[in-house]
Amino acid sequence: MPRHARTHSHSRPNHAGIHLLRDPAVSARMVRSSGAGPGDLVVELGAGLGALTVPLAATGARVIAVERDPRFVAKLQRRFDGVGEVRVVEADARTVMLPRRPYAVVANIPYAISTALLRRLLDPETTSISRADLLVEWGFAKRMTDPNPRDLEVAWWQARFELSIAGRVRPGSFRPAPSVDSAHLVVRRRTSVTRAQTRLARRLLQDAYRSPRRPAREVLGAHVPKKRAHRLLTSTGIDPPAAAGTIPVTTWLTLAGELSADAAGAGRTARARGA
Numbered sequence: 553m554p555r556h557a558r559t560h561s562h563s564r565p566n567h568a569g570i571h572l573l574r575d576p577a578v579s580a581r582m583v584r585s586s587g588a589g590p591g592d593l594v595v596e597l598g599a600g601l602g603a604l605t606v607p608l609a610a611t612g613a614r615v616i617a618v619e620r621d622p623r624f625v626a627k628l629q630r631r632f633d634g635v636g637e638v639r640v641v642e643a644d645a646r647t648v649m650l651p652r653r654p655y656a657v658v659a660n661i662p663y664a665i666s667t668a669l670l671r672r673l674l675d676p677e678t679t680s681i682s683r684a685d686l687l688v689e690w691g692f693a694k695r696m697t698d699p700n701p702r703d704l705e706v707a708w709w710q711a712r713f714e715l716s717i718a719g720r721v722r723p724g725s726f727r728p729a730p731s732v733d734s735a736h737l738v739v740r741r742r743t744s745v746t747r748a749q750t751r752l753a754r755r756l757l758q759d760a761y762r763s764p765r766r767p768a769r770e771v772l773g774a775h776v777p778k779k780r781a782h783r784l785l786t787s788t789g790i791d792p793p794a795a796a797g798t799i800p801v802t803t804w805l806t807l808a809g810e811l812s813a814d815a816a817g818a819g820r821t822a823r824a825r826g827a
């Protein structure tokens with residue numbers, strides 16, 4: 553049963569996914585991991601009573617605390633009245649306006665909307681998010697960090713962001729306690745990936761996910777001459793006849809890097825000839 557549906561201590565359904573953090577060590581770890589500090593902008597989605605908002609504000613970062621439940625919002629507003637770093641926003645995390653300038657997210661998110669939130673944060677090619685530290689269901693975190701994810705959507709997120717699990721969080725760290733373990737999911741933008749590489753990676757991933765049984769050499773061979781495809785695959789440790797669906801996202805990313813270097817080299821040669 554999903555974590556948000558029921559809890560150990562409550563037999564009533566918990567549709568709003570309210571599991572307030574009661575372990576300050578978990579909040580401290582999340583905030584430390586985020587690296588938040590003066591000059592940073594942090595968005596917290598689902599702020600509850602402020603278990604993360606308080607240590608976030610203490611870093612000196614500017615915090616936008618988004619919460620949908622008006623009762624929590626009223627308490628948050630009282631708690632942070634006069635605290636310049638914190639702006640409490642009553643809104644739905646799925647539709648609230650997100651910053652244009654680079655920002656981080658630190659949040660114990662409502663688990664029922666984990667996919668919707670990651671889609672919002674990570675999907676747009678132009679998203680300004682630089683990093684996120686999230687508490688999510690353990691199983692969800694495992695799916696997000698699988699090097700060979702089931703869905704193209706997750707592969708696309710992984711192509712631009714590193715997703716990893718920093719630790720397991722036990723049900724007792726929350727009130728009410730959920731029925732399953734949670735994970736501290738860490739998301740970091742891959743800063744060394746160029747826009748051209750990202751675009752090529754997207755095309756390679758689309759091809760690979762459309763025909764996962766097709767040999768990798770054919771998927772890559774649609775973009776470069778066959779011999780080059782063969783060489784590139786063997787140099788990255790991939791057997792050219794291997795099924796495209798068995799190749800990890802990071803390998804497609806490396807291959808996309810090689811293709812974009814080829815394209816840049818070809819452009820330089822053409823310009824030199826024209827000069």
Ligand SMILES: C[S@@+](CC[C@H](N)C(=O)[O-])C[C@H]1O[C@@H](n2cnc3c(N)ncnc32)[C@H](O)[C@@H]1O
Pocket residue numbers: 568569570571572573574597598599600601602603604618619620621624643644645646659660661662663665
């Ligand atoms: C898991 S609790 C975390 C609360 C707090 N951050 C903490 O760690 O104690 C999730 C919070 O998200 C709020 N929430 C649920 N759905 C929401 C939505 N669509 N938009 C914004 N907040 C939402 C709930 O009211 C709840 O306060």
